[in-house]
Amino acid sequence: MARALVVMADGFEEIEAVTIVDVLRRAGVETTVAAVGSTRTLTGGHGIRLEADATLDAVREQSWDVVVLPGGAQNAKTLREDARVQALLRAQNEAGRRLAAICAAPTALARAGVLERREATCYPSFEGQLEGARIRNQPVVVDGHVTTSRGPGTAMRFALTLVEQLVGRSVAERVREQMLVT
Secondary structure (H helix, E strand, C coil): CCEEEEEECCCCCHHHHHHHHHHHHHHCCCEEECCCCCCCCCCCCCCCCCCEEEHHHHHHHCCCCEEEEECHHHHHHCCCCHHHHHHHHHHHCCCEEEEEECCCCCCHHHHHCCCCCCCCCCCHHHHHHHHCECCCCCCCCEEECEECCCCCHHHHHHHHHHHHHHHHHHHHHHHHHHCCCC
């Protein structure tokens, strides 16, 4: 079974986080939400509170098929500045395992050196922080084992792309049809 780790801190973008986790779980991907802080309770950028499955410290040494970063400006700032998150991103990249980020969160991948000479996208106001990346104005960009996306309006397409990568096109199509995604 494919395993996904969704890493979040306070200030996460709610639509992106919930869409990613929901779609991955509908597809049968074992999905763990990890809170960067010392508590599992997180507050999104629009005041919605969520309970993570674990703290990052409890799960960061495990092996993941993909590490996914939802956006949100404050969340992305934390992901860029947290040494544990940065070490996790570098290790995942060096192992050639999938990394994915949406909205402002690709800036954390850039900080970890993951986007160097790769095509990527993000929320438009954060493009200047994607050091070394070749910016593409597309809803979802896949370059090797790295997938990036632009923002809340592209979250469903982003999540379904991850499903296709992890468990196949037929599963992605089944989930798309069941959810009436057009």
